[in-house]
Structures are given as C-alpha cells and as structure tokens.
Amino acid sequence: MTIITKTIQIKSRGENDMIDxxxxxxxxxxxxKLEEGLVTVFVSGSTAAISTVEYEPGxxxxxxxxxxxxxxxxxxxxxxxxxxxGNGHSHVRASLIGPSxxxxxxxxxxxxxxxxxxxxxxxxxxxxxxxIIVQIMGE
Amino acid sequence: MTIITKTIQIKSRGENDMIDxxxxxxxxxxxxKLEEGLVTVFVSGSTAAISTVEYEPGxxxxxxxxxxxxxxxxxxxxxxxxxxxGNGHSHVRASLIGPSxxxxxxxxxxxxxxxxxxxxxxxxxxxxxxxIIVQIMGE
Amino acid sequence: MTIITKTIQIKSRGENDMIDxxxxxxxxxxxxKLEEGLVTVFVSGSTAAISTVEYEPGxxxxxxxxxxxxxxxxxxxxxxxxxxxGNGHSHVRASLIGPSxxxxxxxxxxxxxxxxxxxxxxxxxxxxxxxIIVQIMGE
Numbered sequence: 001m002t003i004i005t006k007t008i009q010i011k012s013r014g015e016n017d018m019i020d021x022x023x024x025x026x027x028x029x030x031x032x033k034l035e036e037g038l039v040t041v042f043v044s045g046s047t048a049a050i051s052t053v054e055y056e057p058g059x060x061x062x063x064x065x066x067x068x069x070x071x072x073x074x075x076x077x078x079x080x081x082x083x084x085x086g087n088g089h090s091h092v093r094a095s096l097i098g099p100s101x102x103x104x105x106x107x108x109x110x111x112x113x114x115x116x117x118x119x120x121x122x123x124x125x126x127x128x129x130x131x132i133i134v135q136i137m138g139e
Numbered sequence: 140m141t142i143i144t145k146t147i148q149i150k151s152r153g154e155n156d157m158i159d160x161x162x163x164x165x166x167x168x169x170x171x172k173l174e175e176g177l178v179t180v181f182v183s184g185s186t187a188a189i190s191t192v193e194y195e196p197g198x199x200x201x202x203x204x205x206x207x208x209x210x211x212x213x214x215x216x217x218x219x220x221x222x223x224x225g226n227g228h229s230h231v232r233a234s235l236i237g238p239s240x241x242x243x244x245x246x247x248x249x250x251x252x253x254x255x256x257x258x259x260x261x262x263x264x265x266x267x268x269x270x271i272i273v274q275i276m277g278e
Numbered sequence: 279m280t281i282i283t284k285t286i287q288i289k290s291r292g293e294n295d296m297i298d299x300x301x302x303x304x305x306x307x308x309x310x311k312l313e314e315g316l317v318t319v320f321v322s323g324s325t326a327a328i329s330t331v332e333y334e335p336g337x338x339x340x341x342x343x344x345x346x347x348x349x350x351x352x353x354x355x356x357x358x359x360x361x362x363x364g365n366g367h368s369h370v371r372a373s374l375i376g377p378s379x380x381x382x383x384x385x386x387x388x389x390x391x392x393x394x395x396x397x398x399x400x401x402x403x404x405x406x407x408x409x410i411i412v413q414i415m416g417e
Contacts (some may be wrong), residue, residue, distance in 0.1 A: 001140040003417060005382055005384045014235055018275045036142050036144055037276070038276060040382055042389065042396065045393075045394060046330060046332040046394040048279050051305035052237075052238050053230065053370065054218075054230055055184060056218070056221070057221065057341055058217035058218030058219070058221045059218050059234075062227050062231050063234055064218045066210055069231045070347075071344055077336065078338070078340050079336030082203065082334070082336045083334075083336065090342050091146075091331065091332055092344045094330075095337075097234075098329050098375075099329075099377055100380045102181070102380050103239065104272045106144045111181065111183055111272045113185055115185050116183065116185040117185075130254075131391075133382045135316060136314070137276070137415070138142060138386060139140075151338030175281050175283055190373045190376050190377075191372075191373065191377050192372075193324040193326060193357075195357070195360070196360065197359065197366065197391075198356070198357050198370070201356050201370050205348075205349055205370045208348075211353060237366060237376065238376055239375070241378045242320060242378065243318055243320055243353055250320065250411045252323040254324050256324075258373075270368075278279075278308060278413070
C-alpha cells in the first residue's frame, strides 16, 4: 500500500470561477503507477469547494446561477457585519457544497463517468491562489 | 491492507427515483471478510448522486420536493439551450449533492446509524442504468 | 499501513447547533503518531451532517439561516404526516449536506486551511448525543 500526497496550486479568477482539475488529477495518478485505490481531492480553505460536473459552457453558468439563487450575495450576513469582507455568502456556499471528493480508481484509471469532471468551485469574491490536495492511496 | 473494487449496475426509473443501496453494500463488505476500514460509494455519471437518508416513504417524497424547489426544472438552463436534452437541472442537482460517500466500518460492519441508509439519487429525466462503484479498503 | 477507528460522543443542543470538532480530530491524529494518510469524519445518524466552515460567531448564524430558507421547517413534509415527530426538515437538511468528510494529512497534520474547521451540524429539533466516527488510515 502506497500513499502519495501532492499539493497543487491553482489561480482562480474569483467568484463563480469553475476550474476543471480532471487532467491534473489523472496525470498524478498515472505518475504514481498505482493500479487500484482511492483518490481524495480536497481544497484547503473555507470559501471554495470540490464536486463533479459535466464541464461545458452551459453548466459553467447554470451552477453559479443556482448558488446565487440559493445563497444570494445581496442579503445580510452576520459574517460581513463582523469582518467587513463581504464574503459571507462565499463561506455559506462552500460549506453547502463541501471541500472533499473521493474517487475510486482501478487499472490505473479514475472511475469517473464519460462526462463527469472533477471541478474546483471558487466562491470567494476575489482572485485567489488555491491549494488543492490530491492524495492517492492504493497499490 | 486489502482493496476490493466492485461495480454494481442499478436500473433507475428516472427523475426523483431514490434507491436504497445499503443491503448490497453490506453484502459486499461481508463477502470481503475485512474487519476494519473504509467503504467508498461513488456514482459514475454527472446526473446522479449519493448520500444517506432514512429510507422511508415520506422522505422519498420530501427530498425530491426540496430539490424541485431549490433547483426547479421549469426555469432556463444554458445547458439545455446548447444540448436540447432538457436535463440542465439534473446536472445542477447532482453537483449540489455530490457523487461520493465514505463510510467507516469496524468489526465487519458499516458504522451507519440505525435509520441511516445509503441512497442513490437518480436526477436524470429518463430511466438510466447506473454504474455504482463500491470500494472497500481495510484489513 | 495502520487503521484507527474511534467513536466520539458529542452532546448537541438541538436544531442549528454547530460544533467545532477540529481539536478532537487533531488530537486523535497526534495520538496515532501516523504521518501521512486520510482522516474520515462520519456522523452516524440521519438528522446531522459534517462539513467544514470558518467557525466564527457570524457564520454560526449565517449557515443555519441558509438552511432555514432552503429547507424551511414550516412547510409540509410527508415524513411528519407518518411519524408525527416534526423533523422532516432535519432529515432533508442532513441529506443535502451529507454525513461524511475526508481530509488528507501529512507530516502528522490535517491539511486544513487556516480558517477551516471541521464542524458537526445538528439538524434535529431536540438535543441529541451524537456518535461521530473518526477513522485514521495511513502510515
């Protein structure tokens, strides 16, 4: 059993940016030469999230549109009263979607669907450099 | 340390179908004869999701009702403009709930609550045959 | 490769209580003396959830406020008609957020962001004693 833990830095363009991390994750898996096991993708930070999505231009708009309806940025947040940073909605959105994703792999390949990509969701109001942990555990 | 990765095929009845996968997952764990470790349940595809729920007739209605309010199917989605497949809301719902679930096990048993079942949520608008990955890692 | 599976009991104060579990989780990791691997935090039960959040007094209000808007407690739930326990919304909220969280660790430390805490969300309408599973897998 082998564990490989890599940190990837990704620059986001701020709120509503969605970044496809599938190729980078697959490359790390190929380099590991492991055949079977579990990949964990985790974003270190409280205003970003990880999930999967069909990464195409329509959904890149539709998903943030949903977040804007469900967790609007133009209502009051107690977080903003205290910290004056205007990203209360970013924190709430990030906790709703969650920071971690686990994907099994076999025969050296991620077991994703054909139109299922690993995506980093930037929810903060400004550009950020994100640290994404990709951990591969297997044999 | 042992890794066992199985793919289960499940036929869904289309949108709002919720399928209890607890027995199948427990059976694979029993067959593995492993005592302690982690089970990952992952749905391969971008219009379905995995979580836990008390699987009873009331919540089988209440959970889809929530999704219909939060991610309605009768508003515009850019995904539908491009692909004309009418399942933009299915994609958004799936990314919101997420495709993966991890459950520890000990003494050969999943550490679920008494009224906590592993559930596949079908969100696509039509019947699908789903591939669910159940990966058991432990000793 | 070592697996350590601990159950922590936590008393909650009922609906909307959010409990920071970061210190307890970190302490278990330190005691394990493991250097690199994966921590899974899992709540056993169908009316509570686990995610990460910046644990500060503003967001402790903002996150439950979001849940109250998205999954209100004053609409009808079929669950309540059958079971008369008035916590249909608690179940739906718990399935929405999810019961499991996975966090990589390296050099004996959880790879969380500086303002990112592990939080148990109590969604049930009454005080509960929760069983949280913390499983550490690594070397």
